[in-house]
Every structure is written in C-alpha cells, then in structure tokens.
Amino acid sequence: MSAINELRYNPLLGRWIIIAAEREERPWRPETCPFCPGSEEVDYGISVITLPNRYPALVVNPRPSRESVDILKVKGGYGYCKVVVETTLHEGDLCDIGLDNVVKYLEEIIRQHKELSSDPRIKYIFPFRNKGPEIGVSLHHPHSQIYAFPFIPLRIEREIECMRKFWKERSKCLLCHITELELKLKERVIYNGEGFIALVPFYAEWPYEVHIYPKRHIKYLVDLERSEVEELAKVLQLITRAYNKLFDRPFPYILSYHQAPVNSGDYPFYHMHLEFYPPLRSKDKLKYTAGVERGTWTFTYDGLPENRALELKRAIEKG
Numbered sequence: 001m002s003a004i005n006e007l008r009y010n011p012l013l014g015r016w017i018i019i020a021a022e023r024e025e026r027p028w029r030p031e032t033c034p035f036c037p038g039s040e041e042v043d044y045g046i047s048v049i050t051l052p053n054r055y056p057a058l059v060v061n062p063r064p065s066r067e068s069v070d071i072l073k074v075k076g077g078y079g080y081c082k083v084v085v086e087t088t089l090h091e092g093d094l095c096d097i098g099l100d101n102v103v104k105y106l107e108e109i110i111r112q113h114k115e116l117s118s119d120p121r122i123k124y125i126f127p128f129r130n131k132g133p134e135i136g137v138s139l140h141h142p143h144s145q146i147y148a149f150p151f152i153p154l155r156i157e158r159e160i161e162c163m164r165k166f167w168k169e170r171s172k173c174l175l176c177h178i179t180e181l182e183l184k185l186k187e188r189v190i191y192n193g194e195g196f197i198a199l200v201p202f203y204a205e206w207p208y209e210v211h212i213y214p215k216r217h218i219k220y221l222v223d224l225e226r227s228e229v230e231e232l233a234k235v236l237q238l239i240t241r242a243y244n245k246l247f248d249r250p251f252p253y254i255l256s257y258h259q260a261p262v263n264s265g266d267y268p269f270y271h272m273h274l275e276f277y278p279p280l281r282s283k284d285k286l287k288y289t290a291g292v293e294r295g296t297w298t299f300t301y302d303g304l305p306e307n308r309a310l311e312l313k314r315a316i317e318k319g
C-alpha cells in the first residue's frame with residue numbers, strides 16, 4: 001500500500017499541517033552512509049547532488065486518508081521534498097568544505113528553485129539546513145533540504161503582511177530600512193561586505209540568532225549575481241566558522257532561506273534573506289521553547305542580543 005500524504009487545516013490558527021503516514025515501517029538507519037560517494041544513490045566523486053527524499057512529506061501523487069467535513073478541511077499533500085548533498089566529505093559544516101564547493105551548493109539550490117517553480121501548483125519553495133543531533137539530525141553527512149509547498153506557510157505570510165504594510169506606509173522596503181538602521185547603529189552588525197550584512201537582529205529570539213540580508217532589494221536567490229553568490233558562500237563560511245569557534249564544539253543550528261512566494265502574484269515589497277536559529281545558549285545548555293514560547297508564540301531571551309553580537313564578532317576575529 002502506498003503512503004498517505006495529506007494537508008489538514010487548523011481553523012484556529014489558519015495554517016496547514018502536513019501529514020505523512022507511512023504504510024510500511026521505515027527501515028532502521030542504514031549502517032553505510034547513503035550520501036557518501038559510491039553509495040547506491042550517489043555517483044562517485046560528485047561534490048553536490050540533489051536526491052529525492054526517500055520518505056517525503058509532500059509528493060506529486062498524494063493520497064489523502066479521508067474527505068473534508070464542513071470546516072475540517074483535508075487536501076492532498078502535493079509537493080516536493082528534496083535532499084541536497086553538499087559535499088563528498090562525510091563530516092563537518094559549511095566552513096569545512098572548499099569555498100568552490102559552497103558556491104556549487106548555492107548554485108544547486110538556485111537550479112532547483114528554477115525547476116520547482118516551473119510547476120504552477122507550487123506556491124512556496126523553502127531551502128533549509130538542519131545541523132546537529134540537538135536539532136534531530138540523524139544523518140551526519142552535510143546536507144540541506146528543499147520543500148516545495150502548494151501553499152504559502154504562515155510565517156512567510158506574516159513577513160509578507162509586515163513588509164507590505166511598511167511599503168505602503170513609508171514607500172520603502174522594511175528590510176532595506178532595517179539594513180540602513182543597523183549599519184548606522186553598528187552594535188549588532190557582525191559582517192558588513194559589498195553585497196551583504198550579517199547581524200544578530202534587534203529582535204533575536206534564539207540566543208545566537210544571526211540573519212544575513214542582501215544589500216540589494218531582491219526577492220529570490222535566483223536574483224543573485226555571480227559575485228553575490230560567491231560573497232554569500234563566504235559569509236556562510238564565516239558565520240558557521242564563528243559558530244563552531246564560539247564554544248569550541250560543533251554548533252547546532254537551523255538555517256532558513258526566506259524568499260517571496262512563486263506562482264501567486266507579485267511581491268515587489270519582499271526582500272529575501274537568510275536566518276540562523278541555533279538552540280545553544282552556552283557550551284552545554286540548550287534554549288528550550290516551552291510554555292510561553294509554545295503556548296503563546298512569545299519568545300523570552302536571556303541576556304542581550306548586543307552582547308551576543310560582540311561574542312560572535314570576537315569569534316570571527318579569531319578566524
């Protein structure tokens with residue numbers, strides 16, 4: 001029997017839940033790495049390769065378990081889930097592979113974006129990277145994932161709303177404005193280059209949260225010029241290196257690529273960006289999202305983001 005892939009609507013929050021129910025049990029974790037060169041799925045010697053997710057949450061021929069009843073809405077879980085294997089090396093982070101390799105990795109995400117957005121049913125393309133067992137990553141081999149959704153996720157809808165409102169009221173882009181402000185104030189900026197800034201945002205929720213904003217007002221990764229792709233690769237290495245230096249240990253994080261939706265109108269006010277959410281608050285303590293965060297979506301932050309920016313700046317200087 002095939003798997004069940006469906007979307008259920010939560011009318012209390014106005015958002016979709018993706019349900020993927022496997023008919024057969026997943027096999028135990030394989031002993032040999034499926035992403036190392038020479039494995040069944042990966043040809044020998046290819047540095048960056050995209051594979052279909054073996055247990056996808058979204059599929060092109062979804063089979064829902066039941067029909068909608070009144071406001072209890074069900075839809076097929078249509079979409080794509082892909083894995084981008086970033087390198088032939090089995091261990092490490094983006095800072096441990098060659099710069100050329102990171103450039104290739106970004107180019108591959110861009111290529112996938114072009115391909116996935118040609119499907120008119122896809123409304124949102126979300127590349128992301130989970131790193132570390134603290135995040136629940138089972139496969140060590142460096143990899144990212146791409147989800148192509150048939151809807152616009154709630155968090156992105158919220159960003160769109162805020163950016164649209166600012167654009168209307170101030171005739172200017174919200175992120176361009178924040179970039180100007182932060183460059184003037186300086187205290188939270190940890191990298192200021194030709195095409196990008198990296199900073200601990202004023203509104204950080206995770207202890208060492210870092211955002212990367214392109215200085216040019218662009219909506220998608222595909223809008224990046226070649227020199228910008230190269231700089232972004234350098235910035236990704238700089239941040240991940242600083243993270244791993246910070247406590248002299250592998251530093252877990254989630255990296256989100258936020259872009260405008262596809263196939264659903266125009267978003268002239270949207271400014272693409274990257275966000276890191278690392279769960280560590282010290283060398284061996286995790287920040288848990290508990291009652292207040294889960295029950296009300298309000299984050300509590302221990303300490304000051306400005307001091308964390310300083311710590312990260314020092315880690316960057318250590319190289």
Ligand SMILES: [Zn+2]
Nearest residue numbers: 033036090141
């Ligand atoms: Zn491997």
Ligand SMILES: [Zn+2]
Nearest residue numbers: 173176217271
């Ligand atoms: Zn902008």
Ligand SMILES: [Zn+2]
Nearest residue numbers: 159258273275
């Ligand atoms: Zn964002």
